[in-house]
Amino acid sequence: MRAVDFGVDATSYDLNDYLAMARRHWWIVALALIAGLAVGADYNRRLPREFVSVASVLVRPAGQDANVAGGRTRDEINLDTEAQLVRSTAVLERAAQTLQRTDFESLAAAVSVEVPANTSVLQIKFSASRPYAAQAGARAFALAYLGNREDNAKAGLTAQSGSLKNKLNDLTTELAKINSQLATARAGSSFYATLDSQRETTVGQINQLTNKINQLSTETVSGGLVIRDARLPGRPIKPNTPVNIAAGALLGLLVGVGVSALRERLDRRVRGQADVTRCGVAVLGVVPGKTTPVDDVFGPFSPGGRAFNRLRNEVVAALAPGEQVVVVTGASRGAAATIAAANLAAALARTGTDVVLLGANAADSMQDRTPMAKLLGVAPTPGLSDVLAGRANLGEATQRAARNPTLRVITAGGTGSAAGLLQSQALRDMVSKLRANAGYLVIEAPSTATGADAQSLASLADAAIVAVEFRRALRPELIDAAEQLRRVGTPLLGAVMLPKLQAGMATEPEPEPAPAPAPVINGYHATELLHDQTILLTPLDEARKE
Incomplete structure (x- = not known):
């Protein structure tokens, strides 16, 4: 596993950074430039003529x-x-x-x-x-x-x-x-x-x-x-009107860039890749576009899909033999980790590898469980929180993705009182069981800004990825996320950067479907078999095929 430097250099700005600031705050630069021209013209008018x-x-x-x-x-x-x-x-x-x-x-x-x-x-x-x-x-x-x-x-x-x-x-x-x-x-x-x-x-x-x-x-x-003989001068040599107006414009431009830089310093939101690298986190991938769809995963040949294919290659190359668990957390509140985890799991599953996506965002499950279900075409319940709360077992909570047969999904579930269970031994046993029965296990963790659950989940993983949403994640939050992961010893591969998420993420949860009759597997009801928490996924899949 490659080492990651978490050093922070918040003062190393070059010319490209200042030009980027000026572009982002172009209206400030334009107003300052106009003001500088006005000041230069007024100063030129007040100077005595010579x-x-x-x-x-x-x-x-x-x-x-x-x-x-x-x-x-x-x-x-x-x-x-x-x-x-x-x-x-x-x-x-x-x-x-x-x-x-x-x-x-x-x-x-x-x-x-x-x-x-x-x-x-x-x-x-x-x-x-x-x-x-x-x-x-x-x-x-x-x-x-x-x-x-x-x-x-x-x-x-x-x-x-x-x-x-x-x-x-x-x-x-x-x-x-x-x-x-x-x-x-x-x-x-x-x-x-x-x-x-x-x-x-x-x-x-x-x-x-x-x-x-x-x-x-x-x-x-x-x-x-x-x-x-001395001639009558036609125009004054002082003041020099072009020079004074140009000086006013230059002063206004400098003030505009300075105000933009000050605004950039005061505005701690992540606005570009330079902000991420300046926080000591490598950029693994950048999803192009102005917004990120929340109703489906990216297609394999779409710009977003190609970005996650490259992210998949980065992850596979970084993991050593025997390492297969990747936790995806967000630097700020919201569904960025859900989008990133779902698309990364889909990109891994497109290679034919058996992949399990574990939705562990229990802290924000009432907000984020519906997007994961919509993204992968599965039912929102039962899920992880239901298993940890004793309302369901692992077999019941495991579902196949609608359009990817090698991707299994365990949503966050519908129990809102699972707080604290993400640090339980039951979750560690579940991760060990999933690790043994899947090629890769992708864990969608809560944001590091909401509590210590992401840190606890990261301690069970082999590597971590931070999902950063443009213009929402804050630089201190990203630095804190990297520090939390470092303290538990989980290597941080880097960050995947997502454009602004589309509105409507906080949709109301869909009503839970009525329970269907339990299928019979080898002469036994599935509910009887699934009551045992040690059941493996492979026998369950074989039973479903029958």
Whole structure:
């Protein structure tokens, strides 16, 4: 017999589990998604609008512009430095004056400068809450920067020109002094020659300074020009409507999945195979469909019949030689164990093996005895509870299934006061007797959620199967069922999963038929023979054939 691990891992959820939760609670996810879209749209509507206008300025050398080592460009102008000058105090004051504003800090925060790679262009950007204000701001800063740059260049030229003029005045004074000395010096003397050489040098310097001053006075100053005027922005860059709405939708989706997962955690019903395996129970078979019929067993070639044929193969492969008793119990109240036990017994009997189905669901017999009788086409009474209560014997309670000659059925019976007798020695003797006279004995036990009868019956069996009804059985009930079976040492083969049972399971019991005359077997009345509880099934079957 293979070992079964009863460990429980209730926290190992993967992506497929969360997707399954979202599918089961799709309406929660849909509502959360719609709410997320609404929240994203409302948040986007409440955010302040931000418009940006850009003015492009071509920077040209002017005045004393020179390269700065380590700058972005290796031209005459360092554009990284010029980008910082756009936000300087002088430019800021000029722009503020043009815009007629005094909030220097907010103006400085609204302007930014970018330098496209491998260009001599500054892109001056200005952001504002209105498009016209953004356009006016970008234009004002571009003109203020160029104006400040031209003023700085002119101031540099003026300072340079004044310095040259001062040097020119000094040289002119020196030349006049040299000329006066030459007038008194003797021609041809060495002193005269020296003075004449100094005069020529001074005159040359005066001519150079005069030329530089003339160049400076005629130089045209232009720090650059606006090559792309600021345009009126058509739409705001902030808020980003698609991003905000998508973020709201994503948030709603996450909330929906989270609420679905929380609902799944709070709702402890078994909804799929993953819930069963997460409880530490193997899944032997799953009956397809949305509902389970309760008036007949599955046909051998129907989807449900094929599922129980596979379950039969699992059971036969799991049982060792000499093991032949399988108890089928339910994880929750209801007739799931009855359906599973009846179909498993029918699947075993279809192989030609002699199978006995023992209905021991005495705790719920008033509810569940009629379904077993309907499923297999036998009379609801007498049954197990009648035998244990002394109202009938085993031979009277054993019936052949209507459409399966190798399947014998012992229903739960009609005595409602058999509680406690499932732990009696009489039941153990009956199971031993049936074990000796049948190929397989399938016991339909009460649910483990109703009491200890299932545990007592499992102690008489070689293996156990738990019937789980979708959306009715609870995960704690399934864990408890596995634990009860483990405590009595009965190997749990796994679970068979049934879809929701059709309504009408709790039908009223049919009236008991009038007793028929007892047949004569080998010269004796059957009632006399059946009064002995040790009678075997095989002689009884032979008598019925006669």
